Amino acid sequence: MKIMIIGSMAFVKDMVAVQKELQSLGHDVSIPADSDPHLQDADFVDSLTANVAFCIENNTMKRNFDMVAAHDAVLVLNHRRNDIDGYIGTSALLEMGIAHFHGKKLFLYNAQPDYNLVRWAHEVAIMQPVILDEDLSKIK
Secondary structure, eight states, rough: EEEEEEEGGGGHHHHHHHHHEEEEEEEEEEOTTTTHHHHOOOGGGHHHHHHHHHHTTTTTTHHHHHHHHHEEEEEEEEEOOOTTTOOOOOHHHHHHHHHHHHTOOOSSSSSSOOOSSSSSSHHHHOOOEEETTTTTGGGO
């Protein structure tokens, strides 16, 4: 299966590790177009001015949307971040929406938080992703 891994770029090193694991299971796996600067500088995710400039210059949002459309499925790495278990950031939520619109399979690495606690989880629940509970063998 052709899978795109998405999530907060704070998880970019985990994306690379999960990419390798999925490839060993026979999948064709991509990570976001803006992964390199995040791999080179862990603070880039919170350097918003530099990040915005990079993303505009490299048309990152459209490139990632195109990548989502070209894959069979999207796997959201939704680890704990900002004191939220199952965190999904704004960009990942947008990419999930694109995947849902195109009829792609949606997988969450971990369970999402209750939508009564974080409002965006309501939209995630509506898209009905498969919760993997960190078990990549559940991807079918």
